[in-house]
Amino acid sequence: MNDYALGANLRRQILSDLERGLPLDGRRLQALVGDFCGQSQLALLPALKYLVLAPGFSSAASQHPPLPADPRLQLRLQQELNAVFAAPICARMDAVLRGLLGLQEASAPAQAVTPWPSQPAPIPLQEEPPLEEELAEEYNEELEPAAGRRGSNGLVAVLSFMAGVLVVGVGGGLAWLILQSTLPSRNPADGQRPELPGELTTPRADTATTEAPPAPDLSQQASSDTATSQAFASVEQLYNDLSLGNIQAARQRFSAEAADQFDPAFFRQFQRVSVDQLRTIGINGSQVSLEGVVTFVYPDGTSQSESRQFTVDTSTDPALITGSSFGQVTRGRQ
Numbered sequence: 001m002n003d004y005a006l007g008a009n010l011r012r013q014i015l016s017d018l019e020r021g022l023p024l025d026g027r028r029l030q031a032l033v034g035d036f037c038g039q040s041q042l043a044l045l046p047a048l049k050y051l052v053l054a055p056g057f058s059s060a061a062s063q064h065p066p067l068p069a070d071p072r073l074q075l076r077l078q079q080e081l082n083a084v085f086a087a088p089i090c091a092r093m094d095a096v097l098r099g100l101l102g103l104q105e106a107s108a109p110a111q112a113v114t115p116w117p118s119q120p121a122p123i124p125l126q127e128e129p130p131l132e133e134e135l136a137e138e139y140n141e142e143l144e145p146a147a148g149r150r151g152s153n154g155l156v157a158v159l160s161f162m163a164g165v166l167v168v169g170v171g172g173g174l175a176w177l178i179l180q181s182t183l184p185s186r187n188p189a190d191g192q193r194p195e196l197p198g199e200l201t202t203p204r205a206d207t208a209t210t211e212a213p214p215a216p217d218l219s220q221q222a223s224s225d226t227a228t229s230q231a232f233a234s235v236e237q238l239y240n241d242l243s244l245g246n247i248q249a250a251r252q253r254f255s256a257e258a259a260d261q262f263d264p265a266f267f268r269q270f271q272r273v274s275v276d277q278l279r280t281i282g283i284n285g286s287q288v289s290l291e292g293v294v295t296f297v298y299p300d301g302t303s304q305s306e307s308r309q310f311t312v313d314t315s316t317d318p319a320l321i322t323g324s325s326f327g328q329v330t331r332g333r334q
Helices: 003-019 026-036 039-051 055-061 071-082 087-101 131-142 152-182 218-244 247-251 256-261
Strands: 272-284 287-297 303-313 320-331
Touching: 003 026, 003 039, 003 087, 026 039, 039 071, 039 087, 055 071, 071 087, 071 303, 071 320, 218 247, 218 272, 218 287, 218 303, 218 320, 256 320, 287 320
Parallel strands: none
Antiparallel strands: 272 287, 287 303, 303 320
16 A cells, blocks of 8 residues: 555545544544554654644544635645655655545556557559550550561541540530620519619619628726736735735725635745636626636745636725635646
8 A cells, every 4th residue: 555545544534433423532533543554654644643633634524515626725734844844755645645635646556548449551643645656555565576567547537536526525515515604694683674764773782782780888998908908907906915915905805705715824834826817707787707727835845726717896995805715736746
């Protein structure tokens, strides 16, 4: 059993206990991790016993649903372990945390791809020789190298006559097609009866003047562009304030409903945080929905990126972020 399977077994046991109504008892969990550890995981036992009593673990297990597959929870638990244990133990605990939170195993083998069966090469079509060459071949087959063969002059005359008939037929057919394309149509429906003096006529349907389409509402377009610009500026300024530690200024950019997504304690563990690649995914009145990529830079220079969605109310000044949700990890920590 590898380190990832150890975390997955611990996750199944905890979820099973919660479904049966058993409370999360730290002492019982410490005994469980000792039972789950194999001979190769004994070095991880102190870190596992510390983990099940850590505040971040208690917070993750009490969520609904418990132990969600959120990379931010993994980052928080990893930070708590990094502050106590050595780097080799923390590196192995990364796989345990992924199994505990139901995240994908980092070293999942790539699936083999079955190649498509090779298709046979297309057989080139053999061009048929021109008619003149066929006639010449027939003519050469009829001819014999021996001099004095009878009837050779007659065969040449017959072949010449056939070639002449062919040329005349092709030329006549082309001339007939050209003549048909240049002659005017004799369909009575294509012509128009001349108008009589004093006769009132009604314009034909195909010549009637059609109404021009209504002009686009430029004021509404301008309003949407303004709301989008305000939403972009508010999200970018929020992450700029969080990155600089301007907590008071940052709180002016999000509502109370979205406060749990912008916890200052979470952002203090990073050296820099930024958002880019913002794009509009929907506009409903003053509510603008955006999607972007958030990058977290750690003090050691490594970084991780994830996609997030934002809901921004542009009716206030400044525009207020009323909702934010995690999308997916677009680039792992490296």
